[in-house]
Structures are given as structure tokens and as C-alpha cells.
Amino acid sequence: MSYVDLQVNGYAGVDFNGNELSTSQVQHACRAMRDHQVDRCLATVITDSMDAMCGRISRIADAIDADADIAKTIAGIHVEGPFLSPLDGYAGAHPKSEIRAAKIEDAQRLLDAGRGHVRLVTLAPEQDPTGETTRWLHQHGLIVAAGHTNASLSELDVAIDAGLSMFTHLGNACPSQVPRHDNIVQRVLSRSSRLAISFIADGFHIPMMALGNYLQCVPEENIVIVSDAISAAGLGPGTYALAGQNVHVDDDGAAWAECRTHFAGCATSVQTMTEKLRQDLGIDEARIKAWTQTNPARLLDEARS
Template sequence: MRTVVGRDPKTGEGLSVTYGDRIESVEKIDGEDLPWLSSGLIDLQVNGYGGYDVNGEEASVEAIEAITQKLVQVGVTTWIPTIISASEETISRSLAIVSEAKKSSPIIDHAVPFVHVEGPFISDQDGPRGAHPLEQIRPIDSREVERWMAHGPLGYVTVSPHWENSAEQIHLIRNLGIHVAIGHTHATTEQIQEAATAGASLATHLGNGIFATLPRHPNPIWAQLANDRLDAGFIGDGHHLPPETLTALIRAKGDKSFLVSDSAMLAGTTPGRYKNDIGGDVELFENGRLEQTSSGLLAGSGVNLLNVVRYTLANTPFSLDRVLTMAVSHPARLAQRMGASPRGKIEVGYPADIITLDDKAQVLSVIQAGKTIL
């Protein structure tokens, strides 16, 4: 058995945690001068990282392994591969690769519980479509989702409920055991309400994937904020949402808010101009902004979830405990709802995914499934 010590961000009390693969005991100790102690970060939306992709021809078992290794270095012990709009064949291939990667390694199997497919059933309009390829956008089809399931561990799918028969198709997808998020949408308030009634339970990176200019009201942001059936993800990187907008959105959504990175393949790589399958010609800036060079529109995110945690802590009024709740315990609850094993708590019996942090949320040490990483 090994031991790690730190302060509980909620109470400030010192804790001594004994662990093997799982947490064996948790005891209170003097917490003075100890770092903060938390379960590992849980990112529900990762398209790629560190030069590796889960999409298209770049997807491979080696890519899933590399992303897992790179993300754990920054405290992300659980991550959800996100496959964007593509042909059915391409989506199915990426799902199969994740399935193969999970079988190849117990650590990957633990770190990657399931897959998120973002699209192809999203808005076909410039703006809400984002960097998703127009030629791959199509109406919601529960039969296609069912075919995807034969290839890999699908957890949830992001759709825009503006399509004809959207509510019916969402209901059928939920009957398959797959969760549904609303995102990249120009749907009306009524269509969003109908989608939530049909079983949609999440909002994908709310405040983004939408027209740059909206009516004051009604609009899809208000409709999703006001619907208590929808938990909402937010990209707190300073590029997707200004700090005052991020603050207001989280306050409005309350304890249904969670943080995601929306990391693209180029996140964590050297700043510069690149030719990318997602977004075409893009530029990654020193501050993590990733944009299409032709339009200036964002092409995913150039940051990781630790960057999001640190930015949110530094630029909003929320405490470290609140920020970690949005990056750990809330995503853990959602992941478990979608089929992941329990995680995200410093409690006896939970996996020994543990990080320590300083006052600015810089990671000092990382333990994943009982193995010391950092």
C-alpha cells in the first residue's frame, strides 16, 4: 500500500489516502502547508491531443494510447474520445479502434470508458455547424446509431433537433441505451423542448456551435439554459467564451454545469500554421487559440482540461472546489450514467485516480489506477 496526502478542496481538512489500485483508507490529518488533493480530471470531450487524432485516417490504437499517456501527464485520468461528423464508415472505424485500444490495455480500458459522436446529425448552417464538414451533415437516424454500436462503446451522441422527426429519432436513440446531447444547433425553443422531453439530457459546449449573431430572445442558448433536464458543458479556455459569459452561463446552469476541453489534435503541440482535416488551414496560437485562417472561426480547442480548470479558476469568481466539481465529480456522475464504472471521489473503494495541485491549480503529482505517473 502507498500513501498520498493533501487538503480537501471542499473543507480544507488534511487527508491521508492509502491506496493500491483502489483507495483503501482515507484519514484526517493536519492539513497545514499541504497541496490540494482531488480525484483525477475527467474530460467528456476530446477530439485529439498532442498531434494525435481519434478522427479520420489519423485514428489508430497507437493514437488512443498516446493521447491517454499525454493527458494523464496534466492530470486527466479519464477522457472521452469525440468523433466528429464523417461518413458512417469513418465513424464506425474510429469506434472500432477505440474498442481495440481498450482491449489492448487495462489502463486505456479504465481511462476511456466510451465514445462520444458529435454529429453528423447537426446543423447544416454556417456558424452552428462550426468546423464540421458540410458534405457529411445528415438528418438524425437512430438506425445508423444502432449500426455504430456494433463497432465500439458508444456513450452519447450530439445532435441538432431542428430536423423533421427529431424528437422521435431522439426517443429511439435513447431506447438503444445511448444518451443524447443537443449541440451545433439552430433549433427553435419548441424543438429544443421537444428534444428534452424525448430524452436529450445534455448540451454540448453550450454558448458555442451557434450563430455568431442571435436574436435577444428567444434563441437556443436561453432555451437550453432554462431547461432543467439538460446538463451543460462549457469550454472555459478564454477563447470560446469570455470570462463574464462563462460566469453567467455557469451561474444560470448551476450544479448542472461541467467543464470540457474540446481538445483538437493540435492541442498541446507547437504553435504555428497547419493543414488540418478538421477546419482545413488552421493556426494554433501561443495562448491555445485554434482558428481557421480563412475565417478566424474557432476550429476546436488548443488546450487541455487542466488549462480550462486553471483559466476558470483565475478568471471567474468560482472557488477551486466549485471548479473541480465541474471538472471531476460532475463529469464522473455523467460518465457513470452513460456506462462508466464509478470514479471521481476520494473515498474507500474508488479507483486510485488522484492528483495534487497548488493554489493556482497547477498539477504537482498524478496517480492513475494506483500507478504513480508524475
């Protein structure tokens, strides 16, 4: 089986958010992903200064344009930030100092840096309260996802009406303690007929028991499994880079920020995630194929049209 992964920050020792990223490094990461059955992916750039983000997006675009094999594997760029919630827990591994309200002119800078390769933008709807930037991105053919957010139901609805079509890694990028009923997980699940929802199925970001419950609440055609892989993916325990941060991967494969208060990306391959879905939740091959290949590929194709 081949996979389509909409969220890859890096792979096999290569950090897509590195300031010295080279085409040869991207070639190495793509070969490693293909060895692990990832047929296509979106290279993910996370929050930093606008200059740093634009530079990183441009370097990935350069690599895609320079090499046909890279272009076959990296279907585009996922920009995660900087229009996210700055609140504790919701910001996650994104530096709060660089988080900002959504503006079309900033979105334009990010897209210009990608020269047509930016395909997905994750933002917090409360940072775009009128939906203006969301609508603009949608009108320019991008997938717009909510994530790193504590958006209210009304804020989610405004964003959906403006073109929001996805939610990024539900169950993560929120505090460990939230109101037991009215929280971002419950709000998004209540809109799961209108949103594709991605999940990190490594067993760390969401316990498999809870993931199983979430999956039962979402229409089959709206479930997407993502790796959120960082440079540690495919390597093993150790300390690895993510956008200037150090991430420590434990012996069990969990990837922690230096402060040990939250995860920072993932070191687990989609291959391993599918094994967990089979063994821990009894998910059949048809659903695994839909969640890891058919559904994410459809989103990419719809964004092109």
C-alpha cells in the same frame, strides 16, 4: 485533482479522427492526458461520411479493447454528428456535405461500429423532429446531447421528453450574430434545470466574462467543463490535423479553422481551464471539482445504469 473530460478529439499530436489511427498513438495520447491530470475521457469522433465515421469509431474501439491502460483512460466514445444543423455558424467545423437528418438505422451503424463503447451522441433536435432517434439512443443507455443546433423551445422540449439530457458546449457552434433575445443560448439556459450543460472554458470560445454570466444561470449539478481538445492540445502554436482539416493554433493558444471564421476544437488543457476559472472568475475548488470531475463522472455512470 483528476479530471473527467467528455469531449476530446485528440491530444499531444494524436488525432482521434485520423484514418490511420493506431493503438500506439492512442497510448501516447492517453499518457499525455494522464500527465495533465485527465483521469477519464470520451474520445470524440466528428461528422464525416458514415463509412469514415464508422471506421474511426471502430479504430478507437479496437484500441480500447487492446490495451488496459487505454481502457482506463478512454471511458468510451462521443459521436458528435452527423445529425447536426447544416446552417452557417451552427455547423462549425463539421462538413455540411456530410450532415444529415437523424435516422435510427444510421444511429445503429454508429453504435455497431463502437461495439458497446459509444457512450454519448450529440445531435441537433431539429434533425430529429419527432424525437424518435433521441428516444432510441436513450433507451439504449446513451447520453444524448443537443449541439450544433438552432432548435426552437418546442423542439428542445420534444427532445428532452424523448431522453435528451445534455447540451454540448453552449455558447459555441452558433453564428457570431444571433437574435438578441430568442436565440439558442437563451433557450437552453431556460431549460438548464433539465439539462446538463457543457462549456469550453478556455477564454476563447466564450469570453470569461460571458462564461461567468452563463454559469450563474445553471444549477451547480448541471455544469460540466469540457476541453474539446484536438491534437494540438499539450503542444503549442502550429498547424495540426482534425479529421482531414488543418487547424492553426495561434501564439495565444486559440485554435482556428483554415478559413479563420470560426474555432475548430481547442488546444487548451482542462488544467489551464481550471486556472482561468480560479483566476478570472474566482471559482472555488469545490465547484471546480464538481464541474470537472463529479458531474461528468455522474453522467457516465448514469448512462451505464
